[in-house]
Each structure stands twice: as C-alpha cells, then as structure tokens.
Amino acid sequence: MPPAPAVDRALLQRLAELARLHVPAERQGEVLRSMQRVVAAFDALRELHDLPLDAAAPTAGVPLRPDTAEPPLPLDEVLANARQTAAGMFVVPRVVDA
Amino acid sequence: MTDLHQLSATALARLVRSGEVRARDVVRSFLDRIDRLDPDYHAFLDHRGGRALADADAVDTARARGADLGPLAGVPIAWKDNLVLRGEVTSAGSRMLDGFRSPYTATCLQRLTAAGAILLGRTNMDEFGMGSSTENSAYGPTRNPWRPDCVPGGSSGGSAAAVAAALCPLALGSDTGGSVRQPAALCGVVGLKPSYGRVSRFGLIAYASSLDCVGALARSVEDLALWLRVAAGVDDADPTSVAAPLPGLEPDHRDDLRGVRIGVPWELNGPGLEDEVAASTQAAIDALRGLGAEIVECSLPRVAYAVPTYYLIAMAEAASNLARYDGVRYGARSSGARRCEEMTTVSRSRGFGVETQLRILLGTFGLSIGYQQEYYGKATRVRELLRADFRQVFGQCDLLLSPTSPVAAFPLGSRVDDPLAMYLCDALTVPASLAGLPALSQPCGFTTDGRPIGLQWMAPPLREDLLLQVAHVFERQTDHHQRRALS
Structure with a gap:
C-alpha cells in the first residue's frame, strides 16, 4: 500500500490550480486542517483489500435513445444569462496572447 | 371547516x-x-x-x-x-x-x-x-x-x-x-x-x-x-x-x-446514536412487532465504509459537475480580469461558498493523478460491495x-x-x-x-x-x- 499522502500547502496549491480556485493565504491553514481531517477519514478505505476489480460505471445499462435532432432552445434566452455577449456569441477576456 | x-x-x-x-x-x-x-x-x-x-x-x-x-x-x-x-x-x-x-x-x-x-x-x-x-x-x-x-x-x-x-x-x-x-x-x-x-x-x-x-x-x-x-x-x-x-x-x-419481515441491521441501530434516538427507534421496533411484523436481526458488514465511500464519490462528481461554472455562459462573473483563465478562477473563488470550495478541492484530490486509483477508484469498488451486502440482506427480509x-x-x-x-x-x-x-x-x-x-x-x-x-x-x-x- 502506498504511503498516505501529505496534505500540505504544496498539494493544496496544485489542487486549487486544477480546480480553478484561489485560496487566499489567510485561509489556507483552515482549509488544510479541514482537508487533513477528511482525507484521514477517506483513508479508512485503504485498509480494504480483495475488492472487486471493476466497478460498474454509473451509467452502465442506460439505454440510449435515438440520436434525433430536437428544436434547440431560443438563442436569445440561452445568451440572456451571460454577463457579456456580442453578435450571438459569448464574450470572454483574452484566451491567448496575440 | x-x-x-x-x-x-x-x-x-x-x-x-x-x-x-x-x-x-x-x-x-x-x-x-x-x-x-x-x-x-x-x-x-x-x-x-x-x-x-x-x-x-x-x-x-x-x-x-x-x-x-x-x-x-x-x-x-x-x-x-x-x-x-x-x-x-x-x-x-x-x-x-x-x-x-x-x-x-x-x-x-x-x-x-x-x-x-x-x-x-x-x-x-x-x-x-x-x-x-x-x-x-x-x-x-x-x-x-x-x-x-x-x-x-x-x-x-x-x-x-x-x-x-x-x-x-x-x-x-x-x-x-x-x-x-x-x-x-x-x-x-x-x-x-x-x-x-x-x-x-x-x-x-x-x-x-x-x-x-x-x-x-x-x-x-x-x-x-x-x-x-x-x-x-x-x-x-x-x-x-x-x-x-x-x-x-x-x-x-x-x-x-x-407476514412482513423487517430487517434491523445492527450496524445502523446502535453505534453513535443519541440515547433518545435509540430509545424512540426501539419503541418503534416494539410497536412494529406488536403489529405482527417479523423483526429480523441482520448485518450489512461493509456499511462502516459507507461515509468515506459516499463522500469520495460525491465530491469527485461535484468537482466535475461544478466545473461548468466558468463565468462565461451563466452565473457570477468577476470583472477586471485580463485573461480568461484568471476571470474563471476569480469568479469561482468569489461565487462559491466555503464548503463548496472545500468539496471541490477534495473531489479534485480524489480524482487527480497519483490519488485516483487509491481514492475515487477504490470508492467505486467499495460501492459494489455495499450493493452486494444489500442484495444479500434483502434475501432475508x-x-x-x-x-x-x-x-x-x-x-x-x-x-x-x-x-x-x-x-x-x-x-x-x-x-x-x-x-x-x-x-x-x-x-x-x-x-x-x-x-x-x-x-x-x-x-x-x-x-x-x-x-x-x-x-x-x-x-x-x-x-x-x-x-x-x-x-
């Protein structure tokens, strides 16, 4: 069994980047303490052996309906919840540098 | 009236x-x-x-x-x-x-x-x-x-x-x-x-x-x-x-x-209960027996793992489902960001509450490289064991x-x-x-x-x-x- 992971600031920083979250420095200690307690509870599963090799996918056995085009939602209603739109499209800040 | x-x-x-x-x-x-x-x-x-x-x-x-x-x-x-x-x-x-x-x-x-x-x-x-x-x-x-x-x-x-x-x-x-x-x-x-x-x-x-x-x-x-x-x-x-x-x-x-067989799994009917909750449940069991039900003492042997299994699966799925809140199509969007990724990060950090952010972080942990197999993967397999426990016990009651x-x-x-x-x-x-x-x-x-x-x-x-x-x-x-x- 691999060693239990170190739930430290480096791991928190990596997870926050993956999750697109910013945890301010003044909150990191509190978040880390909560994470350490919960991960310690998760570790109860690490003592289990002889588990089934595979788990059924949550969608196993779900029947697929015919792939038929249905009328789409009205474009103006879909765009109405966006903070910024133009010419029927969502507008976002720059994605790549010119 | x-x-x-x-x-x-x-x-x-x-x-x-x-x-x-x-x-x-x-x-x-x-x-x-x-x-x-x-x-x-x-x-x-x-x-x-x-x-x-x-x-x-x-x-x-x-x-x-x-x-x-x-x-x-x-x-x-x-x-x-x-x-x-x-x-x-x-x-x-x-x-x-x-x-x-x-x-x-x-x-x-x-x-x-x-x-x-x-x-x-x-x-x-x-x-x-x-x-x-x-x-x-x-x-x-x-x-x-x-x-x-x-x-x-x-x-x-x-x-x-x-x-x-x-x-x-x-x-x-x-x-x-x-x-x-x-x-x-x-x-x-x-x-x-x-x-x-x-x-x-x-x-x-x-x-x-x-x-x-x-x-x-x-x-x-x-x-x-x-x-x-x-x-x-x-x-x-x-x-x-x-x-x-x-x-x-x-x-x-x-x-x-x-003619009704009611199973009472001991793992869910004793440890960790407040006294008055345990007493009311026991009174209900006595009342059900009085109504003619057969009370069957039974066991769900792997149920002790249900809480970590549940939270690993739920948090992993939450981290995935809540990725859609990116500030682009709907929902909160912070202004002033110069780059799209920064806008998404600031919007999510301001829009989500403390507990939601904690669960997203823990769900991301359970799914990330190096931990996925030991955490989320294991939880999905333990879920199969729990389902098997239920199938077995429903053969008795x-x-x-x-x-x-x-x-x-x-x-x-x-x-x-x-x-x-x-x-x-x-x-x-x-x-x-x-x-x-x-x-x-x-x-x-x-x-x-x-x-x-x-x-x-x-x-x-x-x-x-x-x-x-x-x-x-x-x-x-x-x-x-x-x-x-x-x-």
Missing part, C-alpha cells in the same frame, strides 16, 4: 376537484401564512404571489367549465431552489447563480403543473446540496419550526421547514446522500427518496450525478404516494430515468403487518429499518466549523443512496425537549410500494405525525 393550511395535499385536491373549495382560496391561505410566519424561519427564498394566484384561477376556471382536473388540482407545492422553472430565478442556494433565470423547466415541475398543482415558491437549501443543516445557503440559514434555535437539517431544509410549519402541504427536495430524509426527520415530517432513476432529474442542478434523486416531503405517507404517482416515469430528457412500472400505490387500509439521523436537530452554528461532524449526520442515509435504493423517513417520536425523531425505511430497488404501504400502517397506528410545530 378546518383551516385549509392544516389539510393534507390529498384532502385539498379532493376539495378543489369537487368544487367545495376554490383553488384561489387555498393558494391565498398559504401565501398569507408564508408572509406572516416565514420571516421567522426563512424556509422560502421567494414565492410566486400573484402568478400562483393566476394559476389557481386557471384551475377554478377549468373546473367551472367542467374540465377533468388533475390529481393535484389546486394543491400549492414548494420546490427546492435547485429545480429550474422557465423564466424564474434559480440559484441552488449559491451566489454563483444569483439572478440566473432558466430557459427551460424541470420535468418534475412540469409533471406537477400538468397534474393541476400550483407552484408556490422556492425553498432554501445548502449551496448546491452540499450540507446537512441549510447553514451553507448563501442566502442565510433556515430555522427549525419546532425549535427556532436549531437547524432544520439539510440540504432540503427549506422544504422540510416549509412543510413542518404548514406553509405548504407538499414540497420537492433532492436527495444525494440523505438531503430529503434527514431534514424530514429533523423537522418531524415524512420524506421520500425514490429509487435512483424513478423520477426524472432533467432540470435538477447537478451535484453528484450517480447519486442525485428528486424526492418530496409532506405531512402524511398518503400525500407522498399521490406525488409519486404523478412524478414517476421515464423521461426522454433524462437517460437515467427508468421505464419500470410503478406498483400499485393505492392507500392500504390494513391495520397490521403480519422485505425492508430494512434504522433511525434516519443519529442525532435530533442540533443548535445553529454548533457544527459548521467541523466538516467531519457534519458529514457524520448522513451516516445512516448514505448507504441507501450508494445502492440506489428507495428510502423513506417518517416521524417516530420526540426528544424530551420536543425535537422530532425520524425512522428510516429502505426497500429493494423500485419497491416504493413496500415502503409506502408499511410506513402507512405505522402512521395509522401511531400518532407522532399528528403533532404540529405551529398551530
């Missing part, structure tokens, strides 16, 4: 359908009551006011025309703030969705209105369903009508409090790991989580997709049977909805439980019984700083969620200081009929459900 707010959904529908009462008068009485009482409890985020009255007028007009009214004609129903209604605000208890107006309607709400129900208003909830006390709502907590210094449970705490305070006869909730059953128990009402797939989730804002179910809360078992008849059924818009026929849910007027919650309603603020203590509130409800089983909570007693205690029933997949029949007999032979939080 009894005050309208004291009547069940079944009774109100009967009166409206027969013309003895106008739907407008029913809706007016509940709106007045919400305006008068809800400032003390904050069960509702808002109500539809004049639009609900207009819908009621349409029911009254249809009746005057001689039209055949639906089975829920004129019954005002509240719904949890994570079910979308076209053109109206839905926030899932989050600042992230502040002001969001859906371009479509949830199937479960469509089916209610098609049956004549009147959509009354949105109820408060823990943000995205993540909580067991409704204290994680961005719009402030809900208070328990039995004890305003205590929580109503969660995450459907607004719906439970609304029913307990008789602000509506029936309310929709959602149940991922106990979010209908646990607040039902803490608020002294009946709550049903149907089998996974029994009720369409189209229009339910996703939290953990392999676990999420739409459920309902009411003050009687009969009302939940009425709701399920309307709500159940396959839906093309939800590929996980099942086409299985719904067994007969007509009220069963038998007075005994002879017809239903299972336990308390719904190990504790009665606790004081506001007493657990918010300890996530693990809050997660353990779900210890008795997550097993049925992981196995996709139908489960129901009903009142079975009170603590000496007047807080309700709930009894949980679990049945094999798609056997809601068994749950409702047995719970109905228990209800008819006891008086716990007749006590009211407010007159």
Whole structure:
C-alpha cells in the first residue's frame, strides 16, 4: 500500500490550480486542517483489500435513445444569462496572447 | 371547516376537484401564512404571489367549465431552489447563480403543473446540496419550526421547514446522500427518496450525478404516494430515468403487518446514536412487532465504509459537475480580469461558498493523478460491495429499518466549523443512496425537549410500494405525525 499522502500547502496549491480556485493565504491553514481531517477519514478505505476489480460505471445499462435532432432552445434566452455577449456569441477576456 | 393550511395535499385536491373549495382560496391561505410566519424561519427564498394566484384561477376556471382536473388540482407545492422553472430565478442556494433565470423547466415541475398543482415558491437549501443543516445557503440559514434555535437539517431544509410549519402541504427536495430524509426527520415530517432513476432529474442542478434523486416531503405517507404517482416515469430528457412500472400505490387500509419481515441491521441501530434516538427507534421496533411484523436481526458488514465511500464519490462528481461554472455562459462573473483563465478562477473563488470550495478541492484530490486509483477508484469498488451486502440482506427480509439521523436537530452554528461532524449526520442515509435504493423517513417520536425523531425505511430497488404501504400502517397506528410545530 502506498504511503498516505501529505496534505500540505504544496498539494493544496496544485489542487486549487486544477480546480480553478484561489485560496487566499489567510485561509489556507483552515482549509488544510479541514482537508487533513477528511482525507484521514477517506483513508479508512485503504485498509480494504480483495475488492472487486471493476466497478460498474454509473451509467452502465442506460439505454440510449435515438440520436434525433430536437428544436434547440431560443438563442436569445440561452445568451440572456451571460454577463457579456456580442453578435450571438459569448464574450470572454483574452484566451491567448496575440 | 378546518383551516385549509392544516389539510393534507390529498384532502385539498379532493376539495378543489369537487368544487367545495376554490383553488384561489387555498393558494391565498398559504401565501398569507408564508408572509406572516416565514420571516421567522426563512424556509422560502421567494414565492410566486400573484402568478400562483393566476394559476389557481386557471384551475377554478377549468373546473367551472367542467374540465377533468388533475390529481393535484389546486394543491400549492414548494420546490427546492435547485429545480429550474422557465423564466424564474434559480440559484441552488449559491451566489454563483444569483439572478440566473432558466430557459427551460424541470420535468418534475412540469409533471406537477400538468397534474393541476400550483407552484408556490422556492425553498432554501445548502449551496448546491452540499450540507446537512441549510447553514451553507448563501442566502442565510433556515430555522427549525419546532425549535427556532436549531437547524432544520439539510440540504432540503427549506422544504422540510416549509412543510413542518404548514406553509405548504407538499414540497420537492433532492436527495444525494440523505438531503430529503434527514431534514424530514429533523423537522418531524415524512420524506421520500425514490429509487435512483424513478423520477426524472432533467432540470435538477447537478451535484453528484450517480447519486442525485428528486424526492418530496409532506405531512402524511398518503400525500407522498399521490406525488409519486404523478412524478414517476421515464423521461426522454433524462437517460437515467427508468421505464419500470410503478406498483400499485393505492392507500392500504390494513391495520397490521403480519407476514412482513423487517430487517434491523445492527450496524445502523446502535453505534453513535443519541440515547433518545435509540430509545424512540426501539419503541418503534416494539410497536412494529406488536403489529405482527417479523423483526429480523441482520448485518450489512461493509456499511462502516459507507461515509468515506459516499463522500469520495460525491465530491469527485461535484468537482466535475461544478466545473461548468466558468463565468462565461451563466452565473457570477468577476470583472477586471485580463485573461480568461484568471476571470474563471476569480469568479469561482468569489461565487462559491466555503464548503463548496472545500468539496471541490477534495473531489479534485480524489480524482487527480497519483490519488485516483487509491481514492475515487477504490470508492467505486467499495460501492459494489455495499450493493452486494444489500442484495444479500434483502434475501432475508422485505425492508430494512434504522433511525434516519443519529442525532435530533442540533443548535445553529454548533457544527459548521467541523466538516467531519457534519458529514457524520448522513451516516445512516448514505448507504441507501450508494445502492440506489428507495428510502423513506417518517416521524417516530420526540426528544424530551420536543425535537422530532425520524425512522428510516429502505426497500429493494423500485419497491416504493413496500415502503409506502408499511410506513402507512405505522402512521395509522401511531400518532407522532399528528403533532404540529405551529398551530
């Protein structure tokens, strides 16, 4: 069994980047303490052996309906919840540098 | 006539359908009551006011025309703030969705209105369903009508409090790991989580997709049977909805439980229970034995792993589902960012509350390279073992019984700083969620200081009929459900 992971600031920083979250420095200690307690509870599963090799996918056995085009939602209603739109499209800040 | 707010959904529908009462008068009485009482409890985020009255007028007009009214004609129903209604605000208890107006309607709400129900208003909830006390709502907590210094449970705490305070006869909730059953128990009402797939989730804002179910809360078992008849059924818009026929849910007027085998798994009926919860459950078991049921002591050997298994799966799915809140298409968006990725990060960090961010981080942990196999992967395999345990035990008995919650309603603020203590509130409800089983909570007693205690029933997949029949007999032979939080 691999060693239990170190739930430290480096791991928190990596997870926050993956999750697109910013945890301010003044909150990191509190978040880390909560994470350490919960991960310690998760570790109860690490003592289990002889588990089934595979788990059924949550969608196993779900029947697929015919792939038929249905009328789409009205474009103006879909765009109405966006903070910024133009010419029927969502507008976002720059994605790549010119 | 009894005050309208004291009547069940079944009774109100009967009166409206027969013309003895106008739907407008029913809706007016509940709106007045919400305006008068809800400032003390904050069960509702808002109500539809004049639009609900207009819908009621349409029911009254249809009746005057001689039209055949639906089975829920004129019954005002509240719904949890994570079910979308076209053109109206839905926030899932989050600042992230502040002001969001859906371009479509949830199937479960469509089916209610098609049956004549009147959509009354949105109820408060823990943000995205993540909580067991409704204290994680961005719009402030809900208070328990039995004890305003205590929580109503969660995450459907607004719906439970609304029913307990008789602000509506029936309310929709959602149940991922106990979010209908646990607040039902803490608020002294009946709550049903149907089998996974029994009720369409189209229009339910996703939290953990392999676990999420739409459920309902009411003050009687009969009302939940009425709701399920309307709500159940396959839906093309939800590929996980099942086409299985719904067994007969007509009220069963038998007075005994002879021939019914009720399993009592020791793991869910002893360790960690408050004394008064254990005593009320034991009294219920004695009463059931007195009604002729066979009580079968049994075991779910792997159920001790249910809480970490549930939270690993739920948090991983939440991290994935909540990735959609990127500040682009809907929801909160922070201004001033120069790059798109920065905009997304700042928007999410400001829009999500503390508990939601914690669960996203932990879910990301369970899914990330190096940890996925040991955590999320292992949890999905342990879920298979739990399902096998249930299959085995249902060979010995017809239903299972336990308390719904190990504790009665606790004081506001007493657990918010300890996530693990809050997660353990779900210890008795997550097993049925992981196995996709139908489960129901009903009142079975009170603590000496007047807080309700709930009894949980679990049945094999798609056997809601068994749950409702047995719970109905228990209800008819006891008086716990007749006590009211407010007159």
